[in-house]
Amino acid sequence: MLILTCPCCGVSAEETEFSNGGEAHLKRFGPGSSDDDFESYMFNRKNPRGVHFERWRHAYGCGKWFIAARCTVTLEVFATYPAQTTEPPADVVKKIKARRSEWEGFA
Amino acid sequence: MSEPVSALGGAQYAGMVELAEAGPRGMITVRGDLALPALASAVKKITGAAMPARRQASTGAKGAVAWMSPDELLLFVDYAAAAPSVAALEAALAGEFVTIADVSDARAVLTLKGSQACDVLAKICPVDFADLPVGGIRRSRAAQIAAAIWREEQDEYTVICFRSHARYMWDMLSQLARPGGEVGLYR
Known part of the structure; x- marks a missing residue:
């Protein structure tokens, strides 16, 4: 069971109030991109064991999307932050590093 | 009627x-930028209530207003007052990027x-x-x-x-x- 704090409305709630939207920070490759790039964008996911960035929607609450940084092994939630970012903000990276010093960083 | x-x-x-x-309650959903001064004054005029803080609802003489999400309000008024209130809101917020809907029913x-x-x-x-x-x-x-x-x-x-x-x-x-x-x- 995850307890997530929605950065849009500030509510801390358990995961059944949210819905998962898959891996966050994907770079879209649309029309005109190479087949390899498109295939990678369309199908390839990191599926890491450890630190993971996920999109979540506060479906039963304010209805907004946000991103959660969490550990897929321990379910520890490091931080949640607004979805209008293309990579994890510096303070989130710092929080993760403090908890998982072996983490190689966002790539 | x-x-x-x-x-x-x-x-x-x-x-x-x-x-x-x-029982029947007049309810109006307003979506838009909640920081708009015109929105606050229109809400005040219709419900008598001040703009609510985040995750709060405030009550006034003629109704109440609840914060539903960072860009959404729910106004409570008398059932019969819902339609005129929507018209008043639309008039007060003409030209602004907001949507107003009567959701009473x-x-x-x-x-x-x-x-x-x-x-x-x-x-x-x-x-x-x-x-x-x-x-x-x-x-x-x-x-x-x-x-x-x-x-x-x-x-x-x-x-x-x-x-x-x-x-x-x-x-x-x-x-x-x-x-x-x-x-x-x-x-």
Whole structure:
């Protein structure tokens, strides 16, 4: 069971109030991109064991999307932050590093 | 003009808590930038209530206004006042990027009163009601349906759900409020 704090409305709630939207920070490759790039964008996911960035929607609450940084092994939630970012903000990276010093960083 | 018909015909139930359907209520959804000064003054004019803070609802002489999300408000007025209020809001906010909709007949409003009210709600909502202050509103889930729970007084709650879910909500709450089902979690 995850307890997530929605950065849009500030509510801390358990995961059944949210819905998962898959891996966050994907770079879209649309029309005109190479087949390899498109295939990678369309199908390839990191599926890491450890630190993971996920999109979540506060479906039963304010209805907004946000991103959660969490550990897929321990379910520890490091931080949640607004979805209008293309990579994890510096303070989130710092929080993760403090908890998982072996983490190689966002790539 | 035809009489308004609420979802449950003003049903009432007295058990662990006093449960009632609030009957026809004028409700208006406003979506847009909540920081607009024109919005605050229009809301004040229609409901008499000030703009609510985040996750709060405020009450005025003619109605109430609840914060539903960072860009959404729900205004409560008399049922008959809903249509003129929508027109007044549209006039006051002409040219601004907002959407205004009369949702009076799209929602059902139930009230719970009594010292066990939050225990009854806590049976179906993943919410810690100790964190919900008086005057606060919390959108969440009640069993399988979406609900907004507004704590109007210490032991008085207003539950808002979709009209089509009203019977489900009613059957569930009246079942959970049967005497003998006290949990005593919040005392």
